[in-house]
Amino acid sequence: MNKGFFLPLLAWLTIGSLSTACKPASTSATLPKLSFTTDVRPVLEKHCVNCHHDGALMGDLKLQSRATAFATRAKGPVILPGDPENSPLFKVLVLPGADPKAMPPEGHQIPVEQIALIKRWILEGADWPEGPEGTVKPSQSLQ
């Protein structure tokens, strides 16, 4: 292969891969919507569901599936889609550590990025798929 052909080809390949890498995930200017399965579920799985599922019912809250999380409860809904400030699921994350209702009870706070993520997810409408993608597994049942 001679240089006259090779260099332009190399430049073309480089520019091609750069523009692919920089392509936004969504065509709109706003951030792409969070995904329950990839963004939110890991947080609930790691910090919440071990205490909040069928077998360990704390605070009358079950977070292992869409159906249980949105089930009618005596204390009212825990997630109000579009309204994180009034959703107990978010409110308990921003309580001062000394507050007995701050979640999770040990540590009293999850990383701020994860709190922001829960807030944004509720603001975006709290989409929670049914079926395996929306199933949050307590880690105790995996052991």
Ligand code: HEC
């Ligand atoms: C170690 C166990 C444990 C963990 C982990 C835990 N919780 Fe709780 N949670 C409780 C208990 C116990 C209560 C009941 C407290 C009360 O009634 O004062 C509660 C209550 C709540 C309530 C109020 C429920 C209601 O009926 O209104 C919410 C909301 C909540 N938890 C959310 C969470 C979230 C979100 C996480 C994860 C960041 C989490 N919890 C992690 C034990 C836990």
